Amino acid sequence: MTEAHGSREILVLAHTGRHDAVDAAAAVAERLHQAGLTPVMLERDIASLGHVVGDRLRDVPIAVADTDVPLSRCEVGMVLGGDGSILRAAELVRGADLPLMGINLGHVGFLAESERTELDASVQWVVEQDYTVERRMAIDVQVWQSGDHIGSTWALNEASVEKHARERMVDLVVEVDGRPISAFGCDGVVMATPTGSTAYAFSAGGPVVWPEVEALVMVPISAHALFARPLVVAPDSVLAVEVLQREEEQGVLWCDGRRATELPAGSRVEVTRSAEPVLLARVKQTPFSERLVDKFNLPTSGWRGPVDAANTVQGPDHPTDHPMGGEMTTGARHLEEGPTS
Template sequence: MLSPSSNSIKKAFRRVALVGKYQADGMQERLNDLAKLLSEQGCEVFIEAATASHLGLTARPIKTIEQFTGAIDLAVVLGGDGTILGIGRQLAGSGVPLVGINMGRLGYMTDIPIQQVQTILPQIIAGDYEADTRTLLDAVVLRKQQEINRALALNDVVVNRSGISGMVELAVRVNGSFMYNQRSDGLIVSTPTGSTAYALSAGGPILHPRVAGLLLVPIAPHALSNRPIVLPEDIVVNIEVVEGKEVIVNFDMQSQTHLQAGDIIQVCQSDKTITLLHPCGHSDYKTLREKLHWNEYPSTF
């Protein structure tokens, strides 16, 4: 979930929507504090409809995510990376950038600590920020050549078995060319953003988002010769379920479809993107050191 810098023209933001992980303790108070802070910066503040409904926030105007396009300049998301994933998929292609504020552990995408929001957020609102564009995956599930589901994924599309079933056998084709049959616990198709998520846990490499491509990572393969591979960005991956019980395909681990033998999951890079904003001076490598517990460099550097 690394973030490259963007050379796009920077702008200040006036119409700002707040989105919150409404299950979190103290969310109502924190959102009210954020709304007050943004109002003091001269912003017109809106509350995302589901957030407002669950928290009973009625003092500010409300907009559904579908109403953001053309009416909202910036979405401020208070929660964690999971919250960003869900909102990011819904806003993909809208042109509305996102800022992530975390309430606890440092996230890869929600990189503004709540303790520093009073200082950092006004700077971003004024146009002092770094931006990066993230690609998504477009996945289609086919059964007997009929589409039964379609979904976007910002991190990954994962075909895997249930916890109590045996291995699954998958046939993988790239642009129609047969790659391999694989017996394993599953297969991950990841964006560069998702390379620091499940794909990393399964032994995949970390990809910088400027490395244009898709990452395929087997999950506990039966043959050790089945290794992660980075594929070009303009390919189409077809994953056919040859054999397996209780096989599931997950999209960012937030939605899923149950599969049958013969089903095909077709994955390609989406033409939709999202834009994340970070504080100036944001360092991807500092985030990796803190998240992955890499040794800090000497203070003499």
């Protein structure tokens, strides 16, 4: 542990409950130090590292986050684990204006930039500052009870209002921009960002929203109603869910599956776009469609791809400005001209 001055400082966060993540964190710290950069870790993570790797990092000076080095001074945060680890990291660095680079050691890893096999490459990207920063929409969440504001929080993926008791549904009314949309008994309602559309909202039957699309999504969970469709609304809309006062039912608010708030009957949850996005460090300019296919192992056999524009018939009788080619345009012209007989 040391206080670093005049050097580049890199935050290293790992799921210290997993041996592979601890081993990867040790490797990253070693490589950063060899490259002349200062690894920065949480004090509890440094202790966990010592229990697992022993004296392996004896000659690697690791700065203690928020003691030796403030998080706001770190250049980037390298997160070793799955999407859950990245969500925890986003919570930790909230307000520090610090981009996160995820190295996936979990299963799907939608938020991660690389895999375990690319650990050395990931360190090199950081050393060479070979990455861009992507801004992901987050949401602010306000909780009200009997007209009193009782709490506020935020989420990167989603805020979900769910039933408290497993054996019964919860009665909710959903609202968009100050107008009620529908009321129903259900297991809950998910209010998600585009980033969260491939998480809980996706599992509940919601649409997949491309990250660059600015929108909010509301998805009912197992609703007993004729109209309980997912809703996609403007990014500046206000989404709200109220727990109806029937039989003193209670709900619970979960944000990113990490932070829970009890919701007595009569509670109200409001969700709006946050002014503070989550920053992700990106290296690969992989289209989201390709990432979607890869992460969900979607079948694409039989795909032939776009037609080469050069492979079209050209000439005065075969105009090529119609999306279906000259033949379709010619046919359309004949229809417009009417019968020739």
